[in-house]
Amino acid sequence: MSSRKSDRKIIIPPIFLYDEQVRQQHPVIAGLDEAGRGPLAGPVVAAAVIFPSGLVIEGIRDSKKIVAESEKKRLFWKIVHHAVAVGVGIVEADVIDRINILQSTKFAMKLAVEDLKIRPDILLIDAVKLTDIIIKQRSIIRGESVSASIAAASIIAKVVRDDIMLDYHEQYPVYNFKGHKGYSTKEHIECINSYGPCPIHRKSFRKVNDMTLPFGY
Numbered sequence: 001m002s003s004r005k006s007d008r009k010i011i012i013p014p015i016f017l018y019d020e021q022v023r024q025q026h027p028v029i030a031g032l033d034e035a036g037r038g039p040l041a042g043p044v045v046a047a048a049v050i051f052p053s054g055l056v057i058e059g060i061r062d063s064k065k066i067v068a069e070s071e072k073k074r075l076f077w078k079i080v081h082h083a084v085a086v087g088v089g090i091v092e093a094d095v096i097d098r099i100n101i102l103q104s105t106k107f108a109m110k111l112a113v114e115d116l117k118i119r120p121d122i123l124l125i126d127a128v129k130l131t132d133i134i135i136k137q138r139s140i141i142r143g144e145s146v147s148a149s150i151a152a153a154s155i156i157a158k159v160v161r162d163d164i165m166l167d168y169h170e171q172y173p174v175y176n177f178k179g180h181k182g183y184s185t186k187e188h189i190e191c192i193n194s195y196g197p198c199p200i201h202r203k204s205f206r207k208v209n210d211m212t213l214p215f216g217y
Helices: 014-023 071-084 094-101 099-112 148-171 185-196
Strands: 027-034 044-050 085-091 121-126 136-140
Touching: 014 027, 027 094, 027 099, 027 148, 027 185, 044 094, 044 099, 044 148, 071 094, 071 148, 085 148, 121 148
Parallel strands: 027 121, 121 136
Antiparallel strands: 027 044, 044 085
C-alpha cells in the first residue's frame, strides 16, 4: 500500500496575513507595542519587532490574552530567535512623573525603534502615533489583534517588564512586586498604605500621590 502526503492545508492566522499584505508595499515592517502604562510602580517598556516575510509562529497573539507565564516565555524566545530584529525601550518611573505616562510611552517606543539594528520601511503601532520619528507609520486600534508584528512586540514588552519587576521585588520585597508587577491591586494599595511609596512608585499617579505616609522604604 503506497503512502500519500497529507493534503491538509496550512492555515495562516489573519494577523500574519495582515502583515504580509502590508509587506507588498513596505517590505520591512516593525510592530510596536508597550507594557506598563497602567501600573502604579515600575517602568513603561516598549518593544519593536521585525519579522521576515513568510514567517508564522503558532500562538502569537495579544500578550494580555496569554495567561500562562511559561507560554509567554516560550513565545518570547521563539520571537527573539526568528525575528530579523528586536528593539526595546525602557522609561523609568522618575521620567514618567516628569513628562507623564503618554509621553513616556511614546518615548519608550522611540527608544525601541532606535534599538533596532535595521531601519524599517513602516511602523505598525498599537493605538499611539509618534510625531518625532521620520518613518512612515500606521496607528492601529487594538493592533495586537490585527498585526502579528504588534502582537509579538506586546509579548516582548510584557516579558521584559515582568522580569524588571522581579528584580525590583528583590530590592523592595515588602511590596510583592513579583505578584502584582506594580499594578493597582488591593494588595498593592495596602502595601503603599502600610509602607509608603518606594523609589520606583509613580508619585504623579493619584493612588500613589494620595498616600500620606513619608516617601521611602
